[in-house]
Amino acid sequence: MRPLIDNIVAVIKKRGGRMELEDFRRLIQKTRDSLFENVDTLMELVIASGLPIDIEGDEVILETCFRPWREETFCVVDIETNGSVPKRSQIIEIGALKWRNGEIVDRFESFAACSYLPYQISEITGINPEDLEGAPPLEKMLPRFKAFLGDSLFVAHNVSFDYNFISHSFERFGLGVLGNRRLCTIDLARRTIEAERYGLGHLNIALDINTLVHHRAYADAITATKVLEIGLKNVPDAIVTTEQLIDFTKMPVKRAKAILESEKLKTKN
CATH class of the missing domain: 1.10.10 (Arc Repressor Mutant, subunit A)
Structure with a gap:
């Protein structure tokens, strides 16, 4: 598919x-x-x-x-997993929020039951086996998330990881491949924000976002949403539709920044 x-x-x-x-x-x-x-x-x-x-x-x-990106529903997603390879690992937490025109309009947050949680993952995320007790199994949680996502624009920091992991999980449980259009906040930030590094933890501090928790799904989704919001403020006026915005985040960085500089010069003149 x-x-x-x-x-x-x-x-x-x-x-x-x-x-x-x-x-x-x-x-x-x-x-x-x-x-x-x-x-x-x-x-x-x-x-x-x-x-x-x-x-x-x-x-x-x-x-x-055709839809102006300013009218788009951005579904900003972050997941925590018990490993990095979808075929051998599973999602243990999904955090997501829907953002439209500067406002959070909906949210999703859930653990997923898991029989194997490596110590290293607990160290990174702060999620312990006790946190997952009583959590819904993936086959019940994922349909809820799919309904929440709908056909909105899928957004994540390093979007390929979250998107592909969720898509693999959907297919595993008979929910079909994930087909939503997607946007990466790292790619957007590299073209619209000046920073030494573009990891979420660094941008959280450098941009004065200062979300207190890191490596937890919903908290990281909030941070990624702030990065999205800051990046969108610097998008050229010529970028109107959602597809144009997606294409802008994929064009060479030098070209994107040249477009931004050209627009700044026109504004000054």
Whole structure:
């Protein structure tokens, strides 16, 4: 499913954010993993993955190509795990909050039951086996988080780790691949904030965020949200839509900073 979703996004973006429904069906037919997979079923799975697409009449629209990022719902996520490899480890805590137009509009925080918690993980996170007693098993907690996430923009500090770990966990428990569009606050910070280092702990101090707890999921999600908010204040005015914002965070750092400097000069003049 991952190659299919990535291909759908690439093709729709090349077409300006929209494509004919029949072309969309043919695209799925062409890139499906197996000849035995039903196209209509795959369409339903793609929509259920959190990819923000909408079908309007005979057109399929990637909503983030048209939605102003200032109106976007950013779901800032952080996880704690009992190891670094999804196939051999599991999530022990998810903390997330939804941020829109400068305000936190919703929050999610939960431990997950775990039978194996290495001492080193307890040392880093401060989470002890006793904290996980009575916590819901992952197969019950993850559907709640998936419903909370919806099709909002998935945001995290070093987003690949959290995104891929959660996506693997979703697939493991039959919830399908994670298809939400995503944004990394490290990438945003490197292009919009001057700092010696861009780790969350360093930015927490350097930017006077000063969240008291580190390496706990919800506290780190709060810190990442503050980094997001500070970074967004420096985004060029030419960046209007959510997809433009995502693309901006992926462009070469020198080019992004050159755009910012050019905008500053225009403002002065």
